[in-house]
Amino acid sequence: MLSKGFDQGRGLNLPATRWYRSLPAAGLHRPEALGPARYWLQVPGSFTRALKQQCQLDFQVDVCREGFGRPSREEANTLNLANRQLAWIREVRLVGDGRPWVLARTVIPLDCLQGRGRALRHLGNKPLGVFLFSSRQWQRGELETGITLQPDHGQPRLARRSLFYRHHHRLMVCEYLLPELYR
Numbered sequence: 001m002l003s004k005g006f007d008q009g010r011g012l013n014l015p016a017t018r019w020y021r022s023l024p025a026a027g028l029h030r031p032e033a034l035g036p037a038r039y040w041l042q043v044p045g046s047f048t049r050a051l052k053q054q055c056q057l058d059f060q061v062d063v064c065r066e067g068f069g070r071p072s073r074e075e076a077n078t079l080n081l082a083n084r085q086l087a088w089i090r091e092v093r094l095v096g097d098g099r100p101w102v103l104a105r106t107v108i109p110l111d112c113l114q115g116r117g118r119a120l121r122h123l124g125n126k127p128l129g130v131f132l133f134s135s136r137q138w139q140r141g142e143l144e145t146g147i148t149l150q151p152d153h154g155q156p157r158l159a160r161r162s163l164f165y166r167h168h169h170r171l172m173v174c175e176y177l178l179p180e181l182y183r
């Protein structure tokens, strides 16, 4: 059972994803990673900021689901969490000029939620990127490239993810590119 606050019904329904340390390695399996999508897969700094710059009218973060839940086994391994350990999970759509461009899933282990990290539970529609990149305490790790497995039409085919570190704390941000973003 998931704890109260995490609404299982309203999630992003993201396809299973295989993650690669290098973008060229991912490109061998899905060559479109090496085309125009490459810019978005590697854009440095805040993704929110880069996307806002492309929008003519407005940009917003649309929260689909947020609360305590269980990360997948693979996410737990990547974050060094015990299997079935709860974490704060946030799933959002990044919407620009009225259209969704990116789906993002963030897994925040409980130890990150203490002290100033309490704010992470109360972001609402404020982009997480603004919080992470406005604090010098959080450092981003290496970007990985994701290839989704058997995506349905309109589902994301490519993704990126990275860990963010603050002292011994770490959280994980995954960003799935909707095909319209780069086609």
Ligand SMILES: C=C(O[C@@H]1C=C(C(=O)O)C=C[C@H]1O)C(=O)O
Pocket (backbone or CB within 6 Å): 045, 046, 047, 048, 049, 061, 090, 091, 092, 094, 102, 104, 105, 106, 126, 127, 128, 129, 130, 132, 173, 174, 175
């Ligand atoms: C990490 C960033 O934060 C973005 C905003 C998110 C949110 O508000 O949940 C999630 C993922 C990112 O696309 C960023 O801007 O780089």
